[in-house]
Amino acid sequence: MLLLSQFLKQQDTEDTLVDLIGTLMLACKEVAIQLREGELAGVLGSTDNTNVQGETQKKMDVIANDLLKKFLLDNPLVAGLASEEEDHPVGGNPEGKYLVIFDPLDGSSNIDINVSVGTIFSILELPEGMDPSQDEAYLQCGRKQVAAGYVLYGQSSVLALTTGHGVNFFTLAHTGDFILTREQVQIPADTKEFAINMSNHRFWEEEMRNYVGDLLQGSEGPRGKNYNMRWIASMVAEVHRVLTRGGIFTYPWDGRDPSKPGKLRLMYEGNPMSMLIEQAGGISSTCYKNIMDLEPQRIHQRSAVALGSKNEVEALLTYHAESGDGQAAKLNI
Numbered sequence: 001m002l003l004l005s006q007f008l009k010q011q012d013t014e015d016t017l018v019d020l021i022g023t024l025m026l027a028c029k030e031v032a033i034q035l036r037e038g039e040l041a042g043v044l045g046s047t048d049n050t051n052v053q054g055e056t057q058k059k060m061d062v063i064a065n066d067l068l069k070k071f072l073l074d075n076p077l078v079a080g081l082a083s084e085e086e087d088h089p090v091g092g093n094p095e096g097k098y099l100v101i102f103d104p105l106d107g108s109s110n111i112d113i114n115v116s117v118g119t120i121f122s123i124l125e126l127p128e129g130m131d132p133s134q135d136e137a138y139l140q141c142g143r144k145q146v147a148a149g150y151v152l153y154g155q156s157s158v159l160a161l162t163t164g165h166g167v168n169f170f171t172l173a174h175t176g177d178f179i180l181t182r183e184q185v186q187i188p189a190d191t192k193e194f195a196i197n198m199s200n201h202r203f204w205e206e207e208m209r210n211y212v213g214d215l216l217q218g219s220e221g222p223r224g225k226n227y228n229m230r231w232i233a234s235m236v237a238e239v240h241r242v243l244t245r246g247g248i249f250t251y252p253w254d255g256r257d258p259s260k261p262g263k264l265r266l267m268y269e270g271n272p273m274s275m276l277i278e279q280a281g282g283i284s285s286t287c288y289k290n291i292m293d294l295e296p297q298r299i300h301q302r303s304a305v306a307l308g309s310k311n312e313v314e315a316l317l318t319y320h321a322e323s324g325d326g327q328a329a330k331l332n333i
């Protein structure tokens with residue numbers, strides 16, 4: 001039985017990073033406790049507040065955000081943090097080494113129906129001379145992440161973590177320890193499972209409509225096999241499925257609001273999930289560019305996302321290849 005900290009030390013992870021990940025897990029354990037009690041603890045339902053994303057905050061969005069902030073700002077290694085639920089970054093110790101970016105509770109629209117939700121995080125280093133309370137310090141491309149992961153609060157609470165040396169799963173035991181339960185996760189290259197919110201079909205690009213249309217034709221269509229569809233509406237749960245048994249998950253560009261090239265957020269969701277997916281042998285793309293190569297312009301920037309099994313994502317990319325850079329520039333993706 002290997003504890004998270006023991007495993008990270010075995011991998012020669014820097015002591016400071018082991019310390020920071022330990023702090024993050026203290027906060028996530030508290031979130032898990034609140035979620036386990038659910039209605040009993042009075043943590044379900046919505047608040048009257050709207051966040052910077054224009055979404056009504058669930059009570060648990062606020063509780064998870066406050067817990068992460070409290071634990072992280074207590075750690076002197078943390079120079080600053082940025083959260084999906086905060087308008088602006090929050091400065092920590094100006095001498096600190098790390099910036100932590102997080103979605104405190106992903107999939108929170110599912111909270112009241114007891115479907116899995118999770119905390120997604122991305123860790124960067126504070127660039128020299130930058131102010132950790134300003135957006136600019138955080139606007140680093142995904143390739144600069146030193147670690148990324150999520151804790152999925154499902155039947156069990158599972159941490160999926162990468163520090164750039166593969167992806168490993170750790171399960172939260174009743175002792176309060178995260179124990180290594182799956183080592184060097186690899187996503188199968190082929191799949192027969194896709195995940196997309198079909199209700200947005202009419203807003204997609206033609207390329208995406210053609211791709212999904214071909215999947216729906218099953219063994220009688222050009223893809224020559226029958227596909228199954230899943231939509232949990234909780235990215236963290238979908239990515240966990242993809243990491244565990246393969247699949248393709250996409251929240252593509254859609255034309256509902258031209259100012260937003262997709263629903264998911266690059267810094268809080270796109271980049272950390274892309275690092276996990278690439279580290280497990282998969283691909284993560286906007287359909288035109290690898291997500292981790294995007295140069296972020298704004299802290300709350302949105303992105304189109306298509307990720308998962310290598311061969312399936314490559315197949316999707318061929319539908320977009322012809323329209324290429326011109327279309328990507330036009331749609332700002």
Ligand SMILES: O=P(O)(O)OC[C@H]1O[C@](O)(COP(=O)(O)O)[C@@H](O)[C@@H]1O
Binds near residue numbers: 103107197233263
């Ligand atoms: O309700 P929709 O349009 O299907 O969107 C679902 C997507 O939105 C999200 O819930 C957005 O994340 P938040 O819950 O953190 O806002 C993703 O987890 C999920 O993939």
Ligand SMILES: [Mg+2]
Binds near residue numbers: 269
């Ligand atoms: Mg989210």
Ligand SMILES: [Mg+2]
Binds near residue numbers: 061103104105108
């Ligand atoms: Mg969220």
